[in-house]
Every structure is written in C-alpha cells, then in structure tokens.
Amino acid sequence: MEPSSAKSWSIHSRPDIIHKYEILERVGSGAYSDVYRARRLSDGVIVALKEIHDYQSAFREIEALQILQGSPNIVVLHEYFWREDEDAVLVLEFMRTDLATVIAEAKKIGSDGVDSGRGLAVGELKRWMIQILSGLDACHRNMIVHRDLKPSNLLISDDGMLKLADFGQARILMDPDYVESNEISQPCEINSSDQVPSSQPSAVLPGTESLVREGNRNEEQETISKEEYFRVLDELKAKNSANEFDKETCTYDGDTSCLATCTTSDLEDDPFKGSSYSYEMEGGVPADDGHGPLTSCVGTRWFRAPELLYGSTSYGLEIDLWSLGCIFAELLTLEPLFPGTADIDQMSRIFATLGNLTEESWPGCSELPDFQIISFNTIEKPIGLEARLPNCSSDEISIVKRLLCYNPANRATAMELLQDKYFTEEPLPVPLSELHVPSTKNVQDEDSPAGWYDYNESDSDMDELGPLNVTTNATGYSIQFD
Template sequence: MDPPAKSWSIHMRSEITAKYDVIGRVGSGAYADVYEGRRRSDGAAVALKEVHDSQSASREIEALRILKGSQNVVVLHEFFWREDEDAVLVLEFLGTDLAAVIGKGGVGVGEVKRWMVQALSAVDECHRNMIVHRDLKPANFLVSDDGVLKLADFGQARILVECGFDGHQEDDDASNSERSLQQHPEAISQLDNLNQTEHENPDQRTLSHEEYFRVLDEMKTKSYSYDTDKEANIHDGNTSCLATCTTSDIDDELCKGSFTYEAEEVGGNELGCLTSCVGTRWFRAPELLYGSTDYGVEVDLWSLGCVFAELLTSKPLFPGTSDVDQLSRIVSVLGNINEETWPGCPKLPDYGKISFFKVENPSGLEACLPNCTPDEVSLVKRLVCYDPDKRATAMELLQDKYFSEVPLPVPVSELRVPLISIGQDKDRPGGHNEMGSDSDLEEFRTLNITTTDSDFSIQIP
C-alpha cells in the first residue's frame, strides 16, 4: 500500500488524534487542507485546518489571536505546530458561507442589511487592530447555523508590526504585533474609540474619516512596517469553508506555545513592503492591479464594496478573466483613471505600462446595480471608488442612514441560513475560487504591445 499523501498526515499526528477525531476532508487548496473533526472531550464539531505554508500559518494564527473575542471573526481554539510538521489550526466549525446565501437568491432587504452590518463589524474589528485581511470575498465570510456571520481565512492577512521585526514569535503573553501596538497607546486609544459606538449612536463618533486614516498612516510610515510578503499568490481555494458551530473560548494557555518561522525576503524589498499579488481577482482593488506595494486597509474597503454589490444583485460586480481584463471592466464602469479621478495614480508602479482608450460614457455603478435603491447604490459607491482616501471606513458605514431606515436589519435569529452538506463541492459558477496565473501575457496576443529593452507598454481598446 502506498504511504498516505502529505495532505493526510494529520491522521498520523498523535497529539491531534488524541484530542480530536478526524472525520474527513471538506476543503483543499494549494496551501491548506481543511478537515471536519470532533473534539473527543465533548463531541463538539471543529474544523482542522492543516496549513502547508509556514508564513501563511504564522499570519493566520497571529491575526486570530489579536482578534480573539471578536463576535464576527472565526474562533481559533488552539493550534498544533512543531518542527518539520505543518501547522494545524483548530477552528470553530461553520456550516456555510455568504457565497451560499447569495447563491440561493431571494434575500430580502432586511436580511441584506443584517448580513452587511455583520460584515462591516468584522472588517471594522480587523482595521482597528491594524489588520488588513486582503482577501475579502463572499466565500470567506462564514455563517453559523444560527445566522452569525464570521470572517475567516486570514492566511493573506498582514499586521502592522515594529520596524526590525525578525519573523520570530517569542514565548510570552503578548504577540509581536500586540506588543508593537501597545507601545503607541495614544494612537490605539483613538482607534479604539471608533468601536465605542455603532450606527445607533452616530453623534458620539470621536474621529473623522480624515483623522482615522491619518492615525493609520502615521503608524504605518513613522513607527511600523509590514512584514515581508512573498511574491506569490497565496490562495487556499475552499480551505476557508466550513468552520464552526461551537462557542467555547480559546484557553489562554493554548496560545502561549512558541513557534518560529523564516520570513522570506523579496529582492529589493529592504523595508518589507507588501506585494500587489494578493486577493481574489474579482475583489482586488485597482491599486493592487496597478502593482502598488504601498497600501493599507483601503484595499479591504474596495473588496467589501464588491461583496455588497454581489449581495444586492446576486452577480459579481467585476468578473474579470485576467488582471488587465479586470481593470478594463472597472474603467468601463467608473471611467478613466487620471489625476482628476485619482490623485497620485501616475505614481503606481504599472500605471505607465497599461493604458486604456478614453471612455467617453462610462456605464456607472447604477447600471451594474439594477433594481437597487439610491441608498443601496450610494453605499456601494462609498466603497468602490478609485481614490483610496475617499473610501468610507467600515465604522462610517455602520452609521450610514441605510441601516437605520425601514426596513430595518432583521434580527440575526430571523436570517435564513442555507444548508450545505459536509464535503459538498462549493465551487461557484464563474470562478470565485479561480485565480489562474498572475501573468496576463498569454492573453495579450491580440493587444497592441510596445516593448523596449527594459519594459513593455500595453494599450487596450
């Protein structure tokens, strides 16, 4: 008999099987496999996520530790990680996701509003803790049987850390990121104030839109840098699916074990800049499509706008087949990208490499959101706009009048949750989980390409 594949090594790890029964694999991807499990002590359902990439595992564990206790973020119960073995994260088990909600259709306005409020709460919690998720999409918003929406799959997430971060986790009560944030209490206290009120108390807001991003920018440029990215797309396909149902908290002691990983260096990236090759293409912000490595939480806000548009229409907003096609679809709707519509855009790394013929009459978001109310269109517009600085924060949108007007968001208990059998193929038509290659050169055969000794230029009709 052939030895079991590496992705099934979880069955041979005694420290895991002593505590959990591994029932079967329910999702897999290039960087992780997810199994349904049962905790032997009480029979509770769990998701066992075996992550094959150490950097991705480190980031996901770190992000979930920081977000511990957040109502709309998936719970990490514990993790197993030892030398020469993949990390295994024990997560709460959720039966379905927002993609399934969208797929079943017929979602009422009150339900749409409640799903949106929960998604905004999850993203707000991330951003106040200096976490950029970088892969927001319907399939990564998981849903419990009782209608609680929780953000999952933090393998691409990035956390603001101190300059000089060496990629090693110390064995103490606070994570590197937590310690870094604690060293700037004046900035963190301002950001924490953003969560003191929600949309029910808009008059008590303590920071304006500009002040919010000013605090973030100061922390990023003056005292922090991001951890170094790999020049690769980390995409787990279905590995974020099916993670919940239990409500037990993480035992503090379970997350105190030490682990280390090597932060892979990227050539020419002395400051540990971010990579633009992140996220699922349909939800990728235009600054990423133009190769930006200097971005922040605003990329999540664009993605969230695309998620909301799909929730409202049951159709993807910009279903591009390549990065260039993705940009082309965006331009055809929002219009030309220039200094007037996006101050500073010529500074984007690939801005001069890809140009589009002038769009005289862009269709506008209204055409993409048929049968939507002006308030719904306005909500999406506040997120899906070229200039990152003009995108509304999650906190600001929680206070939008849309959520306080009739019909009001329905109680979570009244949400209709679709049921998906464990192990069912969750690939959606249209390729929510299809990334393809990050290089679009194979698709340029019919385009006008001008090359030089050191560069190339693409003009797309």
C-alpha cells in the same frame, strides 16, 4: 470529493492531536492546506482542523486570529499545534456554510420564480452587511489588512452569525520598530475552551519546541526582545523556504477555509502574474515577509483593488474596503460586479463602469508601478454604478459608491458605514434568528476553477481584449489595450 484513506492523512500521525480530537473526515483540500471535520473528545464539540503546509500562511493566520480573539464576527481559533518540523494545525470553530452560498441560493430562488422580489430581503441584506462591517472594523482597528475578502471567506454558522475567515494572506500594518508592549511573548497554547481569553494574546513565535504542550498549560511564558523576534522569524522562514509563498508565480492557497467543503481558487494560468504586466523583471515581485514591503499579488481577482492591479506595494487597509464594495454590490444584485477573466480584463471591466483611472480621479495614481506600462483607450461614457445596480435604492448605491473609489483615501471606513442612516431606517435589519441560512455549502466550489460562480475563464489576458499595441520605451515596454 473523492474519499481518501485515513492512513494517508499526515494529521493522523500527530499524537498530540489525535489524543484530543477524533478526526471524522477530510472536507477540504488545497495546494497549501487541508481541512478536516473533527470532534473534540473532551466535550464532543465539532471543530475544523486546518493543516497548513505553508509556513508563512500559517504564521499570518495564527498571528491575526490571536490578535482578533474575542471579536464576535471573526472565526474562533480554539488552539493550534505547531512544531518546527511539522505543519501547523489550527483548531477552528466549524462553520457549515458561507455568504457565497447565501447569494447562490437567493439567485436560485429568483430564477425558479418562487420569490417575486429582487433576491435577498432588505432586512436580511442589512443584517449580513452589518456583520461584515463589524468583522472588518475589528480587523482595521487592530491594523490588520485581510487582503482576500470575498463571499466564500465570510463563513456563516447555523444560527446566522457571519464571521471573517481565511487570514493566510493577512498582514499587520505597523512600523517594524514598534511591537505591542515592546516585546512579544511566546504562548504555549491558546485557551482550548470556548471561553474567550480576557486579554489580547500576543503574536505567536514558533520555535524549536511544540507550541502546544500537553500537561504544561500553566508553564511560565518566555518573553523576547523585538530584535530577537525578527531574527528568529527570519531564520525559521529560511528553514521553511520550500513551503513559502511562491513570489514568482504568485500562487497561494487563500481559499481553503474551515467550511464543510473547500473552495477552489480562481487563479488560472495568467502570463502576467509574476511581473504585474511589466516586462521589466529586474526587481521581480517584492518580498512580503511580515515586516518588509508588501506584494501586489494578493487577493482574488474579482475583488482586487485597482492599486493592486497596477502593482502597488505601499497600499493599506483601503484595499479591503474596495473588496467590501464589490461584495455589497454582489449582495444587492446576486451577480459579481467585476468578474474579470484575467487581470487585464478585470481592469477593463472596472474602467468600463467607473471610467478611466486619471490624476483627476486619484491624484498621484501616475506614480503606481505599472501605470506608465499599461494603458487603455479613453472611455467617453462609462456605464456608471447606477446602471450596474438596477432596482437598488439611492442609499444602497451610495454605500457602494463610497467604497468603490479610485482614490483609497476617499473610501469610507467600516466604522463610518456602520453609522450610515441606511441601517437605522425601515425596513430594519432582521434578527439573526430570521436570517435564511443554507443547509449546505454550494458544492460547485470543488469543481469550478472560478470558485462557485461557474464563470468560463480564459488562460490568457489577450484572448478577451482584441488588438493591442506594444511599444518600446526607456525602461522596457508599454502595452496599450483597445
């Protein structure tokens, strides 16, 4: 990454931050956020400062991390700084590497012939899986859907602790009429020490005053009604509309984490993003405002659930479980399971392995928004997960199968998988101290448009798929891919 003059960094103009932190270097940069490595002046602890330029992403990440404070497999939010006229800056624990780099190094060892095994040792594999499941279980028990699970968002500390990070796309799935304790408090600062608060912090509400007030940590917290909460939230979003999630092109910055280097998103110029393949654009992409309809344009393509690819806006926690199945398959084979070059190609790869999506495999799937718009030829003999997971045990294949189900209701929960006999049988999961932790993050993230995978992507869904038929119907167009 090219060096940048410190004077050009907006974070250096924030006296409330530089009074407490020495900014050492910028280590990641994206369209909607920048990440800096810094030293806390009070005790010398190295932290990550994540400056988020998008209001909605900042709100989501703070809200989710506050709720999840104290969960051992969730990245720690020490404190945050946020004024109405400035970007939010999150102070996060600094984690040097991620699961993507673990997979890349294991693959490199295998290709170099140093290790005659299949890649990751079974005991290591189980420990990584248990930690991922524990982090996701914490999210889902709190009704938080992450919406962008992938190896590069699973950060790893020097001692082998894996933690879920990058909650900028997260949503809390609850009825808008229900708010914890029927009110939302307005905290002025998260505990900046390493001690986890004894009680669960409530949702953050940025307003016209700084949410970090030096010398006033004991200031009495103000509480407001849920109606006032949503009213002020709507007003603030209107004021920050220029920085909001781009609903038309579905561009977002879900890959800038608190790592030592920054991941580049795998989002390329996809002509169908805004419409989810539909030419019927009257409704557009639904708003995703924190308590309204969801949007299907979330997550990184290779880990995106079929319901999202078909435009669903009423999905739930289960989309994370599909992503989890893709991650586990990649841990087992050291290769991405469905590395689609575009969304249509993504769907075709899934169908080639699992077979076509039908009412038999998922009753009700024909009601998905784009199910009648996009169709594929019938796949008579799908490859099957067994063929895609060679040299894997029946128990390992079973776990992946329990996650990669078309019907979301049939996907195994994180808690159910944590109780699977696979994790209690020999070889047992290794202790954290025996995990191999890469010394640095794979630097390819900065340069490859597909992330660290070095996969040649196409700018168009059509390039890879050959002939297609477009027909007119009562509501617009239907596209069939051969």
